[in-house]
Amino acid sequence: MSAGRDHYNRAPGAKSTVQELSFKDRLSALRNLPQFFKLVWHTSPRLTATNAILRIARSAIPVTVLYVGKLIIDEVVAITHGGSTQGSTLHLWELVALEFGLAVLSDALNRVIILTESLLGDLFSNYTSVKIMAHAATLDLDQFEDANFYDKLERARQQTVGRTILLSQVLGQVQDLITMGFLSVGLITFNPWLILLLLVAVLPAFWGESYFSDKSYALSRGQTPQRRELDYLRYIGASDDTAKEIKMFDLSHFLIDRFQTLSNQFYKDNKNLAIRRSVWGTIFTLLGTAGYYGAYIVIILRTIEGKLSIGDLTFLAGSFRQLRGLLEGILGRFTSVSQGAIFLSDFFDFFKIEARIKAAVHPRPFPNPIKHGFVFEDVGFQYSNSERWAIRHLNFTLHTGEKLALVGENGAGKTTLVKLLARLYDPTEGSIHLDGHDLREYDLAGLRLNIGVIFQDYLRYQMTASQNIAVGNIEEKENQDLIVTSAQQSLAHYLVEKLPGKYDQMLGRRFHQGVELSGGEWQKIALARAYMRDAQLLILDEPTAALDARAEYEVFQRFAELTKGKTAVLISHRFSTVRMADRILVLEKGELLEIGSHEELLQQEGRYAELFHLQAKGYR
Numbered sequence: 317m318s319a320g321r322d323h324y325n326r327a328p329g330a331k332s333t334v335q336e337l338s339f340k341d342r343l344s345a346l347r348n349l350p351q352f353f354k355l356v357w358h359t360s361p362r363l364t365a366t367n368a369i370l371r372i373a374r375s376a377i378p379v380t381v382l383y384v385g386k387l388i389i390d391e392v393v394a395i396t397h398g399g400s401t402q403g404s405t406l407h408l409w410e411l412v413a414l415e416f417g418l419a420v421l422s423d424a425l426n427r428v429i430i431l432t433e434s435l436l437g438d439l440f441s442n443y444t445s446v447k448i449m450a451h452a453a454t455l456d457l458d459q460f461e462d463a464n465f466y467d468k469l470e471r472a473r474q475q476t477v478g479r480t481i482l483l484s485q486v487l488g489q490v491q492d493l494i495t496m497g498f499l500s501v502g503l504i505t506f507n508p509w510l511i512l513l514l515l516v517a518v519l520p521a522f523w524g525e526s527y528f529s530d531k532s533y534a535l536s537r538g539q540t541p542q543r544r545e546l547d548y549l550r551y552i553g554a555s556d557d558t559a560k561e562i563k564m565f566d567l568s569h570f571l572i573d574r575f576q577t578l579s580n581q582f583y584k585d586n587k588n589l590a591i592r593r594s595v596w597g598t599i600f601t602l603l604g605t606a607g608y609y610g611a612y613i614v615i616i617l618r619t620i621e622g623k624l625s626i627g628d629l630t631f632l633a634g635s636f637r638q639l640r641g642l643l644e645g646i647l648g649r650f651t652s653v654s655q656g657a658i659f660l661s662d663f664f665d666f667f668k669i670e671a672r673i674k675a676a677v678h679p680r681p682f683p684n685p686i687k688h689g690f691v692f693e694d695v696g697f698q699y700s701n702s703e704r705w706a707i708r709h710l711n712f713t714l715h716t717g718e719k720l721a722l723v724g725e726n727g728a729g730k731t732t733l734v735k736l737l738a739r740l741y742d743p744t745e746g747s748i749h750l751d752g753h754d755l756r757e758y759d760l761a762g763l764r765l766n767i768g769v770i771f772q773d774y775l776r777y778q779m780t781a782s783q784n785i786a787v788g789n790i791e792e793k794e795n796q797d798l799i800v801t802s803a804q805q806s807l808a809h810y811l812v813e814k815l816p817g818k819y820d821q822m823l824g825r826r827f828h829q830g831v832e833l834s835g836g837e838w839q840k841i842a843l844a845r846a847y848m849r850d851a852q853l854l855i856l857d858e859p860t861a862a863l864d865a866r867a868e869y870e871v872f873q874r875f876a877e878l879t880k881g882k883t884a885v886l887i888s889h890r891f892s893t894v895r896m897a898d899r900i901l902v903l904e905k906g907e908l909l910e911i912g913s914h915e916e917l918l919q920q921e922g923r924y925a926e927l928f929h930l931q932a933k934g935y936r
């Protein structure tokens with residue numbers, strides 16, 4: 317089947333690959349198991365060991381029960397034919413008591429096995445979720461901007477829950493194999509051909525199971541981008557961030573329609589496969605049942621001939637029946653174990669994704685203070701998912717202590733330039749030097765610590781006011797004095813003081829008793845983050861866009877005072893702000909068009925002068 321490949325109206329950029337698996341793929345996926353068990357073991361050595369020991373103990377019980385059953389029946393037959401003696405009756409009841417004891421032990425072991433597995437499951441899910449978060453945190457910004465990366469992340473996340481099913485399946489497999497070994501001994505002594513009959517009866521079911529689970533894996537993998545889209549639709553359809561716009565544009569029908577189309581297609585594809593799987597499953601099970609009755613007839617005939625006792629009959633028939641069940645289970649489970657192991661590849665693959673922006677092997681300490689500044693030498697940058705150059709042939713120097721404003725139309729490359737400064741990306745061509753050395757040679761953590769950036773799309777953390785400011789330097793989250801001073805510097809203090817819970821006030825509407833702020837108020841809070849660290853270079857990307865005119869004026873007065881001696885880069889569309897900078901760099905389509913002070917640029921009567929007069933005219 318086409319695995320829904322052509323049915324979906326795929327989101328742009330979301331590629332899906334439908335993989336068909338061979339038996340060899342399955343076997344080689346089993347190589348993931350040792351690594352998986354290592355992970356499980358790390359989760360909790362004690363629970364893992366307890367579980368394994370209990371399962372091994374449990375594996376010896378079925379054959380013992382069957383054998384004791386045979387002894388009981390032979391004893392009953394002997395008593396009914398030869399009369400009972402005190403000794404034989406006592407022996408009979410001892411055997412019954414033993415079987416009862418075994419039944420109780422088996423139930424108790426099962427319970428404890430399930431308990432340990434469920435506890436281990438919860439721990440494993442937590443442990444791996446944390447690992448995924450920690451690894452994701454090490455990756456580059458552009459990796460987060462790639463649809464294929466999200467597919468991988470989504471598949472890895474799916475593995476954190478329910479992967480302990482794999483654990484119980486593998487351990488169950490080992491347990492059943494041992495049980496089978498015990499049961500087979502009896503059957504082989506009696507008639508080895510019966511084992512062959514058993515295999516013939518069970519193999520078609522195994523083949524069917526493995527065929528259909530390949531299909532189901534391919535289907536599920538191919539559906540990853542659509543599943544992400546469903547999650548996204550579910551999120552924008554009902555969330556506090558989106559409700560306002562969805563209502564005003566009356567988008568709910570549009571979203572629901574798209575959701576329904578996708579989910580119906582999921583249902584249809586999954587249903588087709590489920591029906592085919594069920595039909596073939598029924599046919600193969602019938603074959604297995606026929607095999608069992610064949611063997612049963614052979615055993616009955618031998619008993620009638622007098623070659624076997626009634627006890628032997630029940631023991632052998634019971635062994636055969638149980639063996640069939642076990643073999644079916646083992647073969648069936650092989651498919652799900654190998655499928656689980658293939659899914660594990662997705663999980664481990666995620667951890668193989670490495671950050672490209674790496675700290676240098678022998679990093680240079682970040683200069684303190686910066687002596688000369690940052691020099692851009694023919695810097696060009698292309699986003700990995702784009703053909704266009706966002707920045708090209710950029711040559712300029714950002715001197716220490718200088719306040720540089722970046723100006724340019726939307727999409728000119730201003731934000732890209734500051735992301736390059738902060739090493740969120742590395743240049744595609746050319747290089748950025750700091751005090752004579754390539755930025756890549758410096759210690760990455762030191763660099764990030766010395767650069768304070770507030771982006772235009774800063775986050776509105778649904779946390780307390782205090783925490784919202786402290787994120788600027790999370791190490792100092794308990795330093796209330798610093799938080800308050802930072803808030804004072806960004807003009808956020810006055811508004812925080814007015815909140816019912818002051819600095820402990822929960823912000824945003826998502827959580828209980830949260831208070832929503834206006835756009836400008838949020839911006840003042842975000843600005844305070846810039847003052848939380850003693851950064852040598854401060855970058856503010858449209859920091860005042862949402863502020864009223866008075867607040868903007870004050871913010872910049874303070875900014876100039878507070879960043880005295882520090883290097884700062886400002887991005888703004890407001891020329892009243894821009895003109896306060898020492899120099900202004902005008903970008904156009906990623907290239908440097910003009911650079912100079914406000915007065916110099918006005919005299920040049922170039923693009924800056926044109927834009928400045930245009931805005932001034934609007935205010936007149």
Ligand SMILES: Nc1ncnc2c1ncn2[C@@H]1O[C@H](COP(=O)(O)OP(=O)(O)OP(=O)(O)O)[C@@H](O)[C@H]1O
Nearest residue numbers: 461699702706724725726727728729730731732733
């Ligand atoms: N993550 C990204 N992936 C691909 N292309 C991007 C990405 N971010 C930006 N771009 C592209 O790079 C170019 C420069 O974008 P940038 O955000 O640097 O512009 P800007 O000057 O800051 O614009 P604005 O004034 O609108 O904030 C744009 O053409 C944009 O489409």
